[in-house]
Amino acid sequence: MKSNFKKIVSSATPVLVDFYADWCGPCKVLAPILKEVKDSMGDSIKIIKIDVDKNPSLAAKYQVRGVPTMIVFKEGKPMWQQSGVLQKKDIVRVLESYL
Template sequence: MKASFNQLIASEIPVLVDFHAEWCGPCKTMAPILKQLKDSAGARIKIIKIDVDRNPAIAGRYQVRGVPTLVLFKNGQAVWRQSGVVPIQALTQAVTPFL
């Protein structure tokens, strides 16, 4: 998983990583918000979900302490991050400069 994760985030297209957990209520709240973002941004952004319970090494590497945590990568570098539920307007405003 580690090599493929590194390959995914190395993209010139921004990659929004949703660090989440199955048991997390706020993570379930984020799912339709992320779908809205994908629907509006289309091919200009990739969105991937990482389950912190199944991928503790990746979560630890990016110091994910709570879920949901969103991290936006561009060319392999983290350029934005936020924990907790992010409303669609705030999320769109945060990622648009990187699209």
Template sequence: MSKFNDIIYSEKPVLVDFFATWCGPCQMLSPILKQVKDNLGERITIIKIDVDKNQELASKLQVRGVPTIILFQQGNQLWRQSGVLSKDEITKIILEKTNG
């Protein structure tokens, strides 16, 4: 948990993907997030958290379904969404919420 806090308290925005290995939509989201990272490069950190292996963290952040993506900056939750979005939608939201 402390490592997670170290990551989300970064100056750089952090997009956290809560997923499960058995989740079909999660598998669809993975290449989309790679495209977002390729597009934004060093402006964003993207990490993946397996909810089955990190149940305490998922519970603390009230992740009820997967995939859920949450955008943090300096420890603040700026945005969250469950389900699959397109690369363009995710990129636009990140830039809007973090003053790009």
């Protein structure tokens, strides 16, 4: 996972990483919102999901203290990080600022 993760977030395309857990209620609320974001923005962005229970070292590396936490990466660097559920328009606005 780690080497793959590094490769994915190193792209020039903004990558939104959703750190989540299966037991997390708000994560279930965020999932369809992220799908709408992807549907509206298409190939201009990437969205990947990371299960913090299966990837604790990755979560620790980026100081993910709670789920859901979204981090936007561009060319391998974390550019923006936010915990909690955001509305589609707010997520789109953040992503558009990195296009």
